[in-house]
Amino acid sequence: MNAPLKTLSHSPVGQHSLSSVPALHFQQASFEHRGHALLTPTTLTLSGCQRTLIMGPNGAGKSLLMRLAHGLLRPSSGHVRWEGTPPVQAMVFQRPVLLRRSAIDNLIYALAVQRVPRRERKALALQALEKFGLASLAKRPARVLSGGEQQRLTLARAWLLKPAVLFLDEPTSALDPAAIKAVEEAVNEFHHNGTRIVMTTHDLHQAKRLADDVLFMYSGQVLEHTPAERFFDTPASSQARAFIRGELVW
């Protein structure tokens, strides 16, 4: 059972205003592997602190686009550029990536990497565990936590980073309804604190709950990037219409 998230604001230093999160531009950015175009030349901009949901069938290129955005991959041609200084970013994966140590030590390690003074680390880590309903599991090895608990721990770690941009790659696909709710609440709280959200999901209902805008991909192409309401009410492409009806397999 997941308790609702405790309200705890980021410190003022960690708050972002619409104008302070720099835009990210894809300029004719493509990605090829062994002669196959996995992302056709793509031009788009992510700006403000929107919640952008990337949708599309399996293999459409959603994770690829996100990895290019986060800088984990470089485009084969074109550019992926921040307007100004690249902001603090965090990424949450479908399968949580945690160190072989206790829950609290995973957070303390992340703070050490950020060079937070040693004397402040434990209190900050405890606050984050408390916020994500994990205080009673602080000493438990992170890797034996349940899937939902592990995902909340990765969100707690991201929270400590105070990212201007948070990328989430299918963060709820392996979770039960209560854990999904907890993750969605966390996503919204990041959003309320001025973090831009970029997230992939296969869950249309989740996308409707969370999205400000939708990026729809099909076969390595971004077919639509529109406000969420327009995407769900009047999708422009036949592929998106089929996808929303549950008829587009790939």
Ligand SMILES: Nc1ncnc2c1ncn2[C@@H]1O[C@H](COP(=O)(O)OP(=O)(O)OP(=O)(O)O)[C@@H](O)[C@H]1O
């Ligand atoms: N780094 C990479 N090198 C080579 N091929 C890749 C790489 N990343 C992804 N691919 C390939 O690109 C295609 C798109 O993969 P991607 O993971 O982006 O799809 P997706 O839309 O996220 O799919 P799913 O919904 O199944 O997670 C796939 O055919 C995949 O095998």
